[in-house]
Amino acid sequence: MEEPSVITSTTTGRAVRFESFGGPEALSVREVPVPQPGPGQIRVRVTAAGLNPMDWFMTSDAETAARFGLSLPCGFGTDYAGIVDQVGDGVSEFAVGDRVFGGVLSRAVADYVVVDEAGPIAVGGEAHRTPAGVDDHTAATLAIAGRTAAAALAVVHPGPGDTVLIGGAGGGVGVFAVQLARLAGARVIGTGSATSADALRALGAEPVAYGDGLVERVRALAPAGVTAAMDLHGTDTAHAARELGVPDERITTIATRIDGITAANGANAPRSALDDIAGLVAAGRLRVPIAARFPVEQIRAAVELQAGRHVHGKVVIDLQDVSAGSWKPGAQGGEV
Structure with missing residues (x-):
């Protein structure tokens, strides 16, 4: 697999946000400052984000959101895949240019996310190396x-x-x-x-x-x-x-x-579980049906489809074209 080019960072990027809790109608795409990694953290340029029922459940109302430690304004989505574009002091496991995937609670659908080098999804997020042979759209479906x-x-x-x-x-x-x-x-x-x-x-x-x-x-x-x-x-x-x-x-x-x-x-699964599953995908022993892909601008339609609970497989949001280093709209369809 050809390695993607490292993308030069900018000062702002897109992020899907809630200004008020609710359903898909409350979601919007905002231009936000690009986050900066601190000690023990990496910054990932997100290429794809996978959707899960928990994403819209935990942001459906203020009481439920509070149970997950979320407050307004709030991001959206947990599963991500992308490329490390900055590392903070003390990081030893990852380097700029590494392909990674993992989870960041209610922050994943964004051009950039900051992730702890070694932390749980619910706190600072977690990152794993994406094996060769696993594309980013598939990697973005694995965490939750x-x-x-x-x-x-x-x-x-x-x-x-x-x-x-x-x-x-x-x-x-x-x-x-x-x-x-x-x-x-x-x-x-x-x-x-x-x-x-x-x-x-x-x-x-x-x-x-x-x-x-x-x-x-x-x-x-x-x-x-x-x-x-x-x-x-x-x-x-x-x-x-x-x-x-x-x-x-x-x-x-x-x-x-x-x-x-x-x-x-x-949350109780061992950290090694995701590496094992990614390894099975890379070996061709486990496949992930992707029911639909949407550009981030169509986030509401994507969530409505996923929340209907009748989709066969995963729904993925496209954020970047890793081969060209720029965003490219994905196509809704039946990639399997």
Whole structure:
């Protein structure tokens, strides 16, 4: 892969901001001063940012935002990929020109972000080297969904001989969870809509329609039983798993809490989880379906699509053309 050129910094850049909390209609693209890295920090020229449900959930109102330590004016988005263009004093792990990816809580959709050399996403952000063979659009989808999927698998420990039921298998976290469970040797049954069946099969899951009658449909697919379950959307799959005889210790949720069931939290995944997932992508053993790409000026449309929860794969915001060193509009489409 040809290495991208290092981009000369400027004094201002674009950033998606909230001046008041709310839905996509409250988002705007602003010209803001370029942040400067302090000791132990790097500055990244962002090339792409991936969207997640948590991005719009935690900025939906002031009370929810406060729970995540956010106040106005506020940025948007967490997953990013790009190129290091400045390093602060004491930084030893990264150099100018390095390709990196990671997460910065509610700051990612911007031309520049400052990231701690080694810190959690929720505080100073985190950075990982982008492996050769992984493009920036894919790298920009890994942080939240990859961490969350890794945390969910750590709860249920799928392996050979397991049949795992995954609710929301075609969503942003689901595309990782399905493939990681399959790589662990498990059989996977994934819930989704009729239109998602082919996409789920492509990931290695056996599709089953969600909704009323789920338990009966799963029993028909797996008469020998289900041994573990991950509910990546709500609670329906978790309750179905209980009815199917799966013990609570082998069920997990990510979006809600159910008494007796351990919820998976991506913040608890080890730092190495993202490097491992990026390595699987680079080796061609894990793929990330990108459902749509939008230029940053179309941030509202991108969030509306992602928030609809019916997109199969990830939604990515284009910020820069790494080959030319300047911004280039991306095309909404079905890159897989």
